[in-house]
Amino acid sequence: MIGFEALIRLQHPQRGLLTPAVFAEALDHPRLARRIGCFVLDAVLSQGEQWHQAGLPLRLSLNISARHLLDPEFLNDLQCALAAHPGIAPAYCEIEVTESAPMLDFQKAQETLQHCNALGLRIALDDFGTGNASLSYLQKLPAQTIKIDQSFVLDMLNDPRDFAIVAGVVMTARMLGLEVIAEGVETVGHLQLLEALDCPALQGYLFAKPMPAEAVPAWVKAFNIINYIGNSAAPRNHLMGITDTGLLGAHQIRVQESIQYLQGKGCLPERILGRDDAEHCHLALWLNQLPDRAALPVDVDQLHHRLHQLLRDHVGPPGSPQARQLAQELLETNAQLIDVLHRFLGHPHVR
Numbered sequence: 001m002i003g004f005e006a007l008i009r010l011q012h013p014q015r016g017l018l019t020p021a022v023f024a025e026a027l028d029h030p031r032l033a034r035r036i037g038c039f040v041l042d043a044v045l046s047q048g049e050q051w052h053q054a055g056l057p058l059r060l061s062l063n064i065s066a067r068h069l070l071d072p073e074f075l076n077d078l079q080c081a082l083a084a085h086p087g088i089a090p091a092y093c094e095i096e097v098t099e100s101a102p103m104l105d106f107q108k109a110q111e112t113l114q115h116c117n118a119l120g121l122r123i124a125l126d127d128f129g130t131g132n133a134s135l136s137y138l139q140k141l142p143a144q145t146i147k148i149d150q151s152f153v154l155d156m157l158n159d160p161r162d163f164a165i166v167a168g169v170v171m172t173a174r175m176l177g178l179e180v181i182a183e184g185v186e187t188v189g190h191l192q193l194l195e196a197l198d199c200p201a202l203q204g205y206l207f208a209k210p211m212p213a214e215a216v217p218a219w220v221k222a223f224n225i226i227n228y229i230g231n232s233a234a235p236r237n238h239l240m241g242i243t244d245t246g247l248l249g250a251h252q253i254r255v256q257e258s259i260q261y262l263q264g265k266g267c268l269p270e271r272i273l274g275r276d277d278a279e280h281c282h283l284a285l286w287l288n289q290l291p292d293r294a295a296l297p298v299d300v301d302q303l304h305h306r307l308h309q310l311l312r313d314h315v316g317p318p319g320s321p322q323a324r325q326l327a328q329e330l331l332e333t334n335a336q337l338i339d340v341l342h343r344f345l346g347h348p349h350v351r
Contacts, residue, residue, distance in 0.1 A: 001223055002201055003059030005096070006044045007210050008036075028065045034077070037068035041081040047213050049087035056220060061094040061124060069097070070108050075115050082119065090120030094145065098126045099137055106140070114142050124181075129165060138176070146173045150184025150204070157189050157250060157257075158270035160285040167246055170199050189253045191228070196249040247286035254282065255334045258311060262327035264319025268311070278308040297344055303337040 008027075010018040026032050044062045051058050068074055082090055095116055103109050113123050124145035125137055129152055138146070148169050156163040166182065173180035182194050185204030194202055206228055208219060254269045261268040271277050278284060283304055287293060310330050316322040 001058075001220060003061065003092070003094075004216065005061040005203070006040070006047075006063075008040060008063070009210075028067045030067065033065045033067035034071050034073065037064055037071075037074070038077050038081070040064070041077060042084065045081050045085035045088055045093065048092060049085040051216070052088045052092070054217065056217060057092065058216075058220070059092050059094060059122075060088075061096050063096045063098065063126065066098070066103055066109070069112055070103075070105050074112060078116065078121075079119070091122070094122040094124050096124045096126040096147070097137075097141065097143070099128050099130060099134060099149075110140055110142070117142050117144075127183075128169060138172075143178065145179040145181060147181045147183055147203075153182050153184035153190060153194075153204075154186065155270075157187075157193060157253060160247070160250075160280065160282045163193075163247065163250055163282060164285070166194075166199075167197055170197050174198070188228075189257060192253055193246060193250055196246045247282045250282040251286070252334075255307065255330065259327045259330055261318055262314070262323040262330070264323070272308060273312050278305050281308075297340055299340045300337065300344070303333055303340065306333050307337070 008020055010023055012018050020027060027036055040062055041064075044060055048058070048060045064074075068077075071077075082093075095113070097109075097113070116123060122145060123141065123143045124147055125141065125143045126147045127149040128134060128138075128146045130149045137143075146169060148166055152162045152165045152169075154162075156166050170180050170182075179201060180199060181201040181203055182190075182199050183203050185191055185194065185202040185206045187206060190204070191202060191206060207223075211219065254272070257266055257269050258272065260266045271281060287296065287300065287304075290296070307330065310326060310333065314323065314326055
């Protein structure tokens with residue numbers, strides 16, 4: 001357990017609790033941005049101070065609007081808030097800069113964030129990959145953390161392109177010595193695949209939905225990763241017996257989810273039933289990047305296409321005897337495929 005991200009909400013007298021999507025324009029309004037930002041700084045540091053004094057050394061991330069960040073008074077606002085809450089060290093505070101938000105004065109933002117670093121605060125690039133200046137932000141802003149946007153993480157098991165983006169960001173962060181956090185982790189499949197990619201920090205509804213601050217201490221005390229992965233989680237090196245970049249791990253998870261669907265549990269993964277899905281799935285992507293692709297045994301493509309064909313031919317409701325029989329056939333076909341790949345990759349001339 002690393003920490004929490006502070007999320008702003010508005011308690012409306014008639015409409016109830018509102019998320020930022022409803023009042024987003026106000027957050028960066030010329031007359032409101034600084035006032036809201038000062039409120040956020042004080043509220044987050046006050047809460048963090050309370051938790052630290054209670055023996056909960058949690059890291060807290062907070063979002064600052066681009067307008068407040070560029071305000072001439074921002075650093076003074078920040079220093080005043082830190083001075084008012086000496087019970088939490090700046091190292092436990094992280095300012096999130098939304099990568100998709102327009103930064104009207106990049107040089108000013110860079111200088112301001114450098115001052116934040118000098119004060120001991122961490123900087124995170126939030127929603128990374130959604131804007132049009134991701135690499136520029138990564139190169140020029142003094143960040144210690146990259147947060148991969150949930151839009152890529154959510155669909156990485158269904159879309160090999162999203163998987164490739166996530167894998168690329170994880171690798172880039174590792175090479176730059178930055179922490180990387182994957183947002184949008186909602187299923188055990190997400191957790192397993194991100195673990196296979198060596199993504200060290202995860203955030204999402206699999207673990208918890210937004211909760212009031214007063215609920216956090218009890219939740220932290222009860223937190224145990226086993227409660228979220230249960231018996232269906234597999235150790236990373238058991239996702240696939242063949243070392244790879246994670247694509248084969250994704251394939252194995254998709255087969256597992258398909259089998260569970262046929263047994264009456266869960267949903268069928270996307271991009272499986274289409275006539276050309278076997279040409280664009282995670283396994284196809286991995287096979288096509290092999291230097292010895294042309295030397296693959298013909299069994300590989302035949303068994304791969306049979307996996308897709310079995311699911312296309314499925315009739316009857318999930319959980320029925322016919323569906324359970326198909327699940328067994330799917331399991332056996334995939335085992336044959338993996339065995340052929342093992343033998344192929346174990347051949348002396350293959351590297």
